Amino acid sequence: MIEITHLKKSFGKQEVLKDVSFKIQKGQVVTILGPSGSGKTTFLRCINFLERAEEGELRIGDTRINLRKASRKEILNVRRRTAFVFQNYGLFYHKTALQNVMEGLVVVQKIPKDEARKRAEAALEWVGLSNRKDFYPSQLSGGQQQRVGIARAVALNPEVILFDEPTSALDPEWVGETLDVIKKVAKKGITMIIVTHEMSFAEEVSDKVVFMDGGSVVEEGTPKEIFTNPKEERTKKFLARIIPQDMYYI
Amino acid sequence: MSFSSENFFDSLQGAIAYLPVTFKLTIYTFVISLFIGGTIAIIRNYKVPMISQFLAWFVTIYNGLPLMVALVIYNLLFMTNYDNVARFFHISKTISEINPVIVGYFSLILSSSCSYSETIRGALQSIEQVQYEAGYAIGLSKLQTLYRIILPQLVPVAIPGLINNLVGTIKGTNLVSAIGILEIMGGALTPCALSYSYLEGYLAAALVYWLFSFVLETLAKQIEVRSTKFRRQIV
Numbered sequence: 257m258i259e260i261t262h263l264k265k266s267f268g269k270q271e272v273l274k275d276v277s278f279k280i281q282k283g284q285v286v287t288i289l290g291p292s293g294s295g296k297t298t299f300l301r302c303i304n305f306l307e308r309a310e311e312g313e314l315r316i317g318d319t320r321i322n323l324r325k326a327s328r329k330e331i332l333n334v335r336r337r338t339a340f341v342f343q344n345y346g347l348f349y350h351k352t353a354l355q356n357v358m359e360g361l362v363v364v365q366k367i368p369k370d371e372a373r374k375r376a377e378a379a380l381e382w383v384g385l386s387n388r389k390d391f392y393p394s395q396l397s398g399g400q401q402q403r404v405g406i407a408r409a410v411a412l413n414p415e416v417i418l419f420d421e422p423t424s425a426l427d428p429e430w431v432g433e434t435l436d437v438i439k440k441v442a443k444k445g446i447t448m449i450i451v452t453h454e455m456s457f458a459e460e461v462s463d464k465v466v467f468m469d470g471g472s473v474v475e476e477g478t479p480k481e482i483f484t485n486p487k488e489e490r491t492k493k494f495l496a497r498i499i500p501q502d503m504y505y506i
Numbered sequence: 507m508s509f510s511s512e513n514f515f516d517s518l519q520g521a522i523a524y525l526p527v528t529f530k531l532t533i534y535t536f537v538i539s540l541f542i543g544g545t546i547a548i549i550r551n552y553k554v555p556m557i558s559q560f561l562a563w564f565v566t567i568y569n570g571l572p573l574m575v576a577l578v579i580y581n582l583l584f585m586t587n588y589d590n591v592a593r594f595f596h597i598s599k600t601i602s603e604i605n606p607v608i609v610g611y612f613s614l615i616l617s618s619s620c621s622y623s624e625t626i627r628g629a630l631q632s633i634e635q636v637q638y639e640a641g642y643a644i645g646l647s648k649l650q651t652l653y654r655i656i657l658p659q660l661v662p663v664a665i666p667g668l669i670n671n672l673v674g675t676i677k678g679t680n681l682v683s684a685i686g687i688l689e690i691m692g693g694a695l696t697p698c699a700l701s702y703s704y705l706e707g708y709l710a711a712a713l714v715y716w717l718f719s720f721v722l723e724t725l726a727k728q729i730e731v732r733s734t735k736f737r738r739q740i741v
Contacts (some may be wrong), residue, residue, distance in 0.1 A: 276713060304642075318676055332647060335643060335645045337646035338643075340639075340640075342636055346643070348641075349637070349639065349657050349659055350655075351736075359644060359646075360644035360646075395735060
């Protein structure tokens, strides 16, 4: 289980997150929705210390960590138990798809190279890219790069995978294949927190939907509650503007 | 002005005889400056408090100092203060027993380190932020991310600038002749002192410098080709 309590973060005078609390059970898929600038990406990045929060506490399993004062060791510990999928893929340019997946297994988890290679190959096959394993990121399409990114995250066998708008940098034709892979990850029972703008995907895949605006959680509930019967005025307004346009794609 | 091929070949022999001096000056300076310059660039890139501000200031000031001026200043300081320093450290060698090339090394390394650091810093800035983040996110430490992810990507970006720096260093070694060190130029001009005809000597020195730079540049380009295999060729 992962729980974040009273998370606060600001950039200069701009308050980005105002006291956000959040809970996710093991095996759950939670999607975070909200307009740009609502702080959802910053929230995600605070969890694995890509941004340093000003206040807040993180509970992951039995460990409690102060998000502001965490030591280098604690940060490394959290990062080794989580995985992150970036909006712009974040693949290592100088490594092939296979080496990208192997890097964390060999260097961080100290798995012998042969074993790591087998696992990495399996992960790439699982996302349907075994024929591209020796390609460099520059030789792959956006969708393929993002699938390698997902394979890299899954292969690490983390307690939670954080997805930061995994499809918003992709061409419409590659969004589908990437979402399919994320659905596959969800079916595996891995805990996931997904920041996304893909409404129908969010509705289909998540156990819980969180709607954020202006740095705080406005409303949370099951996909059904949020999408068909939102309580807050702000959520209604947001969904009314987004959904018809989204229907267009389906 | 006449040109005697006999004198030219004498000068060429003289120049080649002193090629090892220039070679050693170049290679040692290059390797040590690469290390120091790289360290300066990394410290400034990670914005280490105090040290990075000091280095930024130092590099800016020092880059404005011509190598020749630095060289004669250090040489003067060396000449006038050697006795005191030697007495302090109980060194029994007299100044005439010390090879003045150490002053040459000192000034070459200091100025090269500053210019290399700027080349490397420029290359570091070209690497996207997400590469650091991706390294941290899979659980690599700061140091592991630096040498497993950032530095390998830095090499192909930095090499063209560093080749340029290397050629600059080769040319810089020529200036140490000002403090009485014999290198390619001195070797080429030694026979000229007898014939009173300097054209051959200058041309011989130019030829050897040019060949030397050409060989080193070609070698460095090989490294460049090897390190860029992951970048897509668009041009």
